[in-house]
Amino acid sequence: MQLPRSAEQRRxxxxxxxxxxxxxFMVVPMFILLVFSFLEADPYGGVEPxxxxxxxxxxxxxxxxxxxxxxxxxxxxxxxxxxxxALVATVGCLILGFPVAYFITRQDARTQNxxxxxxxxxxxxxQLVRVYSWILILSQDxxxxxxxxxxxVIDDSLGMMYTNGAITIGLVYSxxxxxxxxxxxxxxxxxxxxxxxxxxxxxNRLKVMTxxxxxxxxSGILAGCILVFVPSLGAFIAPDLLGGGKKLMLGSLIQLQxxxxxxxxxxxxxxxxxxxxxxxxxxxxxxxxxxxxxxEESR
Amino acid sequence: MGDGxxxxxxxxxxxxxxATALSVRNVVKTxxxxxxxxxxxxxxxxxxxxxxxxxxxxxxxxxxxxxxxLTAGFEQPTDxxxxxxxxxxxxxxxxxxxxxxxxxxxxxxxxxxVAENIGFGLRMLKWSPPETRSRVSxxxxxxxxxxxxxxxxxxxxxxxxxxxxxxxxxxxxxxVLLLDEPLSALDLKLRQAMRHELKTLQRETGITFIFVTxxxxxxxxxxxxxAVMSAGLIQQIGSPLDIYERPHNRFVADFIGDTNFLDARIxxxxxxxxxxxxxxxxxxxxxxxxxxxxxxxVTLAVRPExxxxxxxxxxxxxxxxxxxxxxxxxxxxIGLGDGAFLNVRDxxxxxGTGRFVSGDTVKLAFSDGAARMLVD
Numbered sequence: 001m002q003l004p005r006s007a008e009q010r011r012x013x014x015x016x017x018x019x020x021x022x023x024x025f026m027v028v029p030m031f032i033l034l035v036f037s038f039l040e041a042d043p044y045g046g047v048e049p050x051x052x053x054x055x056x057x058x059x060x061x062x063x064x065x066x067x068x069x070x071x072x073x074x075x076x077x078x079x080x081x082x083x084x085x086a087l088v089a090t091v092g093c094l095i096l097g098f099p100v101a102y103f104i105t106r107q108d109a110r111t112q113n114x115x116x117x118x119x120x121x122x123x124x125x126x127q128l129v130r131v132y133s134w135i136l137i138l139s140q141d142x143x144x145x146x147x148x149x150x151x152x153v154i155d156d157s158l159g160m161m162y163t164n165g166a167i168t169i170g171l172v173y174s175x176x177x178x179x180x181x182x183x184x185x186x187x188x189x190x191x192x193x194x195x196x197x198x199x200x201x202x203x204n205r206l207k208v209m210t211x212x213x214x215x216x217x218x219s220g221i222l223a224g225c226i227l228v229f230v231p232s233l234g235a236f237i238a239p240d241l242l243g244g245g246k247k248l249m250l251g252s253l254i255q256l257q258x259x260x261x262x263x264x265x266x267x268x269x270x271x272x273x274x275x276x277x278x279x280x281x282x283x284x285x286x287x288x289x290x291x292x293x294x295x296e297e298s299r
Numbered sequence: 300m301g302d303g304x305x306x307x308x309x310x311x312x313x314x315x316x317x318a319t320a321l322s323v324r325n326v327v328k329t330x331x332x333x334x335x336x337x338x339x340x341x342x343x344x345x346x347x348x349x350x351x352x353x354x355x356x357x358x359x360x361x362x363x364x365x366x367x368x369l370t371a372g373f374e375q376p377t378d379x380x381x382x383x384x385x386x387x388x389x390x391x392x393x394x395x396x397x398x399x400x401x402x403x404x405x406x407x408x409x410x411x412x413v414a415e416n417i418g419f420g421l422r423m424l425k426w427s428p429p430e431t432r433s434r435v436s437x438x439x440x441x442x443x444x445x446x447x448x449x450x451x452x453x454x455x456x457x458x459x460x461x462x463x464x465x466x467x468x469x470x471x472x473x474x475v476l477l478l479d480e481p482l483s484a485l486d487l488k489l490r491q492a493m494r495h496e497l498k499t500l501q502r503e504t505g506i507t508f509i510f511v512t513x514x515x516x517x518x519x520x521x522x523x524x525x526a527v528m529s530a531g532l533i534q535q536i537g538s539p540l541d542i543y544e545r546p547h548n549r550f551v552a553d554f555i556g557d558t559n560f561l562d563a564r565i566x567x568x569x570x571x572x573x574x575x576x577x578x579x580x581x582x583x584x585x586x587x588x589x590x591x592x593x594x595x596x597v598t599l600a601v602r603p604e605x606x607x608x609x610x611x612x613x614x615x616x617x618x619x620x621x622x623x624x625x626x627x628x629x630x631x632x633i634g635l636g637d638g639a640f641l642n643v644r645d646x647x648x649x650x651g652t653g654r655f656v657s658g659d660t661v662k663l664a665f666s667d668g669a670a671r672m673l674v675d
Contacts, residue, residue: 197406199393201420
């Protein structure tokens with residue numbers, strides 16, 4: 001066999017395995033999803049090969065019996081709730097995760113490994129089980145309310161379950177390791193002599209944190225935020241179990257369409273919407289990273 | 300830090316009064332506890348004068364860096380006090396002490412430009428932006444790095460980073476500048492150039508420099524005074540001349556330069572000057588230390604370059620056992636009998652590999668005060 005002549009061709013050949021893998025496992029399914037979203041639903045599941053924009057129209061409008069469109073804010077509400085809850089969960093993970101990551105980097109090597117192992121430990125069990133355990137904690141006769149009731153502190157239920165708060169707790173709990181690990185990775189590279197140097201140059205603890213540690217850990221912070229925000233946006237286990245199906249998020253909505261509602265095109269259309277939201281989030285992140293870099297260079 | 304009274308004003312920069320800049324009193328520093336405890340400093344006291352270029356010299360692990368870190372505030376002494384211009388500072392955190400440090404590996408902030416690095420201390424002291432800018436450019440000029448203001452540290456060579464680290468520490472005009480082996484990461488030529496520059500900077504700014512090094516040549520060329528440290532103790536404090544010519548004990552004599560150690564017996568003592576002789580028949584006059592008297596056995600230190608060789612034979616001549624050509628001079632090993640020997644340095648003032656070869660016999664002459672009696 002003759003090797004391709006130009007450098008360009010050789011490069012492509014080298015990339016081929018990666019391109020094939022990405023093609024089979026990402027591009028093809030995405031394409032199927034995109035195609036399905038423009039087809040008509042088969043009431044027994046699957047799709048009928050007829051072009052239709054109904055799925056997208058359905059996100060915003062209800063089709064009345066006389067075929068007129070009535071604005072329907074339900075799905076917009078779900079999208080809005082998804083974005084807000086995912087953002088809150090991301091901020092929650094950041095607030096909890098940064099100190100944890102910083103604490104781990106200050107330990108000796110052996111303790112660091114042990115703590116990192118403990119951080120990843122929840123991943124070794126099924127996510128469903130992990131989120132389910134929060135029901136035992138938050139529910140009416142759970143481990144929080146039961147003793148309080150027995151002690152007579154409260155008479156009625158606190159109503160913690162099936163709220164946005166419960167969903168957020170579930171999301172933070174599920175994705176916290178994804179925040180801790182990248183921040184740990186960037187803090188771990190940080191030269192602690194820089195902290196001494198800053199102290200020496202009259203910076204107090206707060207200034208050292210804001211002027212030295214956080215800026216140098218920014219790449220890890222941004223990576224962690226994306227890693228938490230993206231799956232939170234599409235999560236369905238936490239909203240299903242802790243939101244009780246009353247507080248739908250995008251993930252649960254999609255899951256519903258493909259399973260019980262048997263409306264594959266609508267599910268696909270929402271999935272495409274979710275994809276667009278994620279792309280938007282990634283683009284904002286890339287933009288802000290580029291702006292930060294440009295600002296640093298221009299200063 | 301608001302009042303700023305701890306900092307030198309512009310007008311005071313060149314004024315040289317003989318005030319004590321740093322006073323370390325009976326400082327003990329122990330790391331760890333129980334059986335694994337390590338004593339880094341064992342009751343160290345030292346007074347460093349204002350305007351002085353003071354060097355802490357010693358091998359690694361001698362406690363010199365610990366003393367520097369205690370002064371900067373990165374460590375707290377286990378016992379003892381530290382005063383900076385009369386103010387007790389050992390309990391102040393680093394950011395409240397008007398001292399700055401030049402770190403061994405520079406520790407420049409990688410996410411800031413050179414100018415931002417230099418201005419960092421000033422911004423933390425809440426200087427106004429115009430004041431900060433003018434001090435930054437002034438300091439950049441001082442270290443001759445004006446054109447690098449907007450570069451990032453990783454775009455600079457080691458020597459350039461060194462200058463910026465120096466500028467960053469100098470910009471707030473600290474009362475005392477601490478330098479932790481700042482030249483050790485540079486190559487030889489640059490190191491030699493920087494020695495001269497550091498000394499000049501110290502004179503120009505009038506700031507007290509406390510310089511930590513394990514390099515005796517660095518210490519000898521730059522310092523007003525040197526403290527030689529070993530095993531958590533200060534072995535001797537003195538001018539470079541004192542330290543080299545009049546070493547106090549065996550450690551100092553051995554650590555600074557090359558030295559011959561000779562065992563000798565004191566024959567007689569006249570007016571604090573002892574006449575000593577060695578088993579091999581050499582005799583020396585040296586000031587008495589440690590209250591030794593006639594008949595005592597003492598150790599003498601003799602510098603190899605203070606011995607002159609001449610061709611000779613007979614009872615007072617000794618054999619050349621080995622000759623090593625070293626470029627500027629030749630090192631001879633002269634046998635004194637009983638396995639004892641002397642190292643002698645003889646300058647190569649003429650072309651060739653040296654005046655003598657192994658097997659020659661030579662006579663020895665010692666210049667005045669060549670030998671020093673050491674404290675045991």
